[in-house]
Amino acid sequence: GAGVSQTPSNKVTEKGKYVELRCDPISGHTALYWYRQSLGQGPEFLIYFQGTGAADDSGLPNDRFFAVRPEGSVSTLKIQRTERGDSAVYLCASSPGLAGHEQFFGPGTRLTVL
Amino acid sequence: DQQVKQNSPSLSVQEGRISILNCDYTNSMFDYFLWYKKYPAEGPTFLISISSIKDKNEDGRFTVFLNKSAKHLSLHIVPSQPGDSAVYFCAASPPSVFNKFYFGSGTKLNVKP
Numbered sequence: 001g002a003g004v005s006q007t008p009s010n011k012v013t014e015k016g017k018y019v020e021l022r023c024d025p026i027s028g029h030t031a032l033y034w035y036r037q038s039l040g041q042g043p044e045f046l047i048y049f050q051g052t053g054a055a056d057d058s059g060l061p062n063d064r065f066f067a068v069r070p071e072g073s074v075s076t077l078k079i080q081r082t083e084r085g086d087s088a089v090y091l092c093a094s095s096p097g098l099a100g101h102e103q104f105f106g107p108g109t110r111l112t113v114l
Numbered sequence: 115d116q117q118v119k120q121n122s123p124s125l126s127v128q129e130g131r132i133s134i135l136n137c138d139y140t141n142s143m144f145d146y147f148l149w150y151k152k153y154p155a156e157g158p159t160f161l162i163s164i165s166s167i168k169d170k171n172e173d174g175r176f177t178v179f180l181n182k183s184a185k186h187l188s189l190h191i192v193p194s195q196p197g198d199s200a201v202y203f204c205a206a207s208p209p210s211v212f213n214k215f216y217f218g219s220g221t222k223l224n225v226k227p
Contacts, residue, residue, distance in 0.1 A: 004157070033215075035217075040123075040219065040220075041219050041220075042118075042120075042203050042205075042217030042218050042219050042220050043158065043203070043215075043217045044217070045214055045215065045216070048214065056214060091157055091158070093157075095213070101213065102148055102160040102163060103160075103213065103215065104160070105150075105157030105158045105159070106157050107155065107156050107157045108157055
């Protein structure tokens with residue numbers, strides 16, 4: 001079956017602009033996660049959803065970052081007033097929401113803020 | 115403060131030999147550990163996991179060892195193949211239904227033919 005998909009694969013924007021990154025999880029997966037991976041680092045947790053609600057948003061770096069999952073499937077990560085430091089690969093993952101289960105990752109969106 | 119550490123940024127191994135990748139963690143509450151493999155321009159792919167009730171889990175050429183007292187885990191690949199060349203991340207999670215993962219910074223494995 002289809003895996004996790006993310007669009008766009010690459011996004012170049014200018015400092016101060018607004019961006020939206022989209023994630024389509026594996027069908028039927030109730031849990032959805034966003035991570036950010038900077039160069040030379042591992043993925044860093046941002047937020048996860050159980051269904052439509054954000055169960056844990058403790059990893060969001062500041063209030064410029066926001067994510068939604070209105071129907072419990074597709075999620076959008078929104079970044080306002082982008083800064084050069086926001087440049088990274090943004091990874092989305094989904095899982096069945098069961099304890100002791102791996103997360104399935106998408107290919108990521110590479111965001112470059114000029 | 116990084117709770118999961120991979121202190122070797124790179125490792126080079128000859129084809130057919132054993133690859134040993136190491137990972138240390140600081141949070142004694144972690145009870146679920148995983149290894150992911152990542153190729154360039156792709157997302158991480160799950161490789162193998164272990165829960166804290168075990169000290170070893172094996173899947174084909176891949177074995178993960180967990181030493182809870184030392185807060186250390188390792189991934190053994192035997193025999194190593196050129197297709198294993200990738201970045202390997204270890205990840206850990208505290209007890210939770212939804213598994214918030216903490217990742218190490220990765221080790222780039224190069225298996226030479």
